[in-house]
Amino acid sequence: MSIRYALLGIISKKPVTGYDVVTIFKQKMIYFWSSTHSQIYKELHKMEEEDLITHQLVIQGTSPNKKVYSLTDQGKKDLIRWAIEEPLKPAKIKDEFLIKTTIFPILSEEEINQLLDEVIEREHNILAKTKEWKEHFHSQGDSDIGTILTVEYGIRYSEMYLEWCKWAKQMIQDKA
Amino acid sequence: MSIRYALLGIISKKPVTGYDVVTIFKQKMIYFWSSTHSQIYKELHKMEEEDLITHQLVIQGTSPNKKVYSLTDQGKKDLIRWAIEEPLKPAKIKDEFLIKTTIFPILSEEEINQLLDEVIEREHNILAKTKEWKEHFHSQGDSDIGTILTVEYGIRYSEMYLEWCKWAKQMIQDKA
DNA sequence: GTTTCATATGTCTAAAATGACATATGAAAT
DNA sequence: ATTTCATATGTCATTTTAGACATATGAAAC
Structure with a gap:
């Protein structure tokens, strides 16, 4: 279903x-x-x-x-x-990166930073594509409320993720 | 795997x-x-x-x-x-609410608000539990970096979701 | 006394999802 | 000439996941 x-x-x-x-x-x-x-x-x-x-x-x-x-x-x-x-079912998420995050304590600082850089790049790419798409449908004069809301969600999601990564990097540096 | x-x-x-x-x-x-x-x-x-x-x-x-x-x-x-x-696999997400969001244009304003209220309540509960957990492990003197990072992620995620919902409500009211 | 709740572990069937295999067109690049 | 890329649709075997069924203990609530 x-x-x-x-x-x-x-x-x-x-x-x-x-x-x-x-x-x-x-x-x-x-x-x-x-x-x-x-x-x-x-x-x-x-x-x-x-x-x-x-x-x-x-x-x-x-x-x-x-x-x-x-x-x-x-x-x-x-x-x-x-x-x-139909009653709303809880979101099902499988984010491997957060699993990797849970075991940061058994990794080296270098390994952690490498992983964080990898995910930052991934998220940057997603954000860029989402913004591109937003520009595109705006330029087309599209004002479908469903599209406006989900694209905004996507941007906020990626920005949250990136800000968290930045914060995490700082956190790890301070701890070291 | x-x-x-x-x-x-x-x-x-x-x-x-x-x-x-x-x-x-x-x-x-x-x-x-x-x-x-x-x-x-x-x-x-x-x-x-x-x-x-x-x-x-x-x-x-x-x-x-x-x-x-x-x-x-x-x-x-x-x-x-x-x-x-192992190379990082993209996160797999299945969030039914966002699917419902895409079809807001074929729903009534009342129906949309009902759905939004439902998801806001859900997310409030999740956020409350996450904050409770954060308090709990802080009071235990737990400073596991993995836990600190993921709990912070959870709080930021829920807060992003709730802020987006609030923005969405405003957006829908303005459009009406 | 009886039900309900939290703890605790399992099986089984069916549905959902993944990843590999498979094919075909026309355009563009090498 | 040949390969690669974007378009386009499909099958198949295996793995993953969901949801129902099943059982058992002790404590607490009613």
Whole structure:
């Protein structure tokens, strides 16, 4: 039941292909949802069987043919029902870096700084992409409230992470 | 390979039971790792078979007998190897609330506010528990750098989330 | 006395998710 | 010419995870 509503939510915005969904997860939703193309294609098939979505085959000259999915009435109804009626499940997070952080006491200062630099670079890249995306949709005149809120969340999340890293570095230096 | 190092990390601090691990995940690591007792017990068995941990049976008068696990030399070696050598994998996050956020445009203002209030309450509770824990380990004179850093992360994470919610509420009111 | 709660450990089935394998087009780069 | 890249869709085996079922103790609440 997990990925289903993420997919319905994406498709509700505008018709998209499975390939589009993959890039949306990677580029625009990285800080609150993740999946792989194998799971996405499988779930799209299942959802079409259950009449929540349909697709239109688009033959392209340039690149391979694609299936553009859109919501059925039932799909939209189910999405809204889920959003309003289903009790909110706690977020599921698996952040390996924080696990590594817990064992800093058994690592050397150099090793710790190396790990922190690695994660800082990762987070910088994510933040840069998120800001890029924000600029892009603003320049397009897009004022979708869902997009505005989630992009702001992404920026705040990454900034929090980076500030915490900076604080952690200072903390470790002071302790040493 | 996922939960393994989370478990090794926890056990490296001090010997614990499977039951302890369950509560640690729930109370102290909720904002960066999650699992269930069925998975934890299974993985502990597997890790013991592979000689990464061992247990000592403790017979208690009051409550049921328990298995207290500790790291073997091999377990500690593998944990450090993982931390230093294995490339950092991106965090995997599944936050349903942000999915719900993306479809705010097809919900009513009342429904949106209800959802936001729900998540604000959830996050308040998490923050309260994290702060309680921080007070507790400070009062115990615990100055484990791993704990200090992760608890600070938890507080910053929850505060970021709550501030974003507040901002979102304002944003939605202004738009209406 | 009976239920509920915290402690404590396990199994089992089903669902979800990962990662590898597999294929195909057209454009661009080397 | 050949490789690489972006686009595009799929399968399959294995691993991971979730959630239900199962049991047991002692203390506390009702």
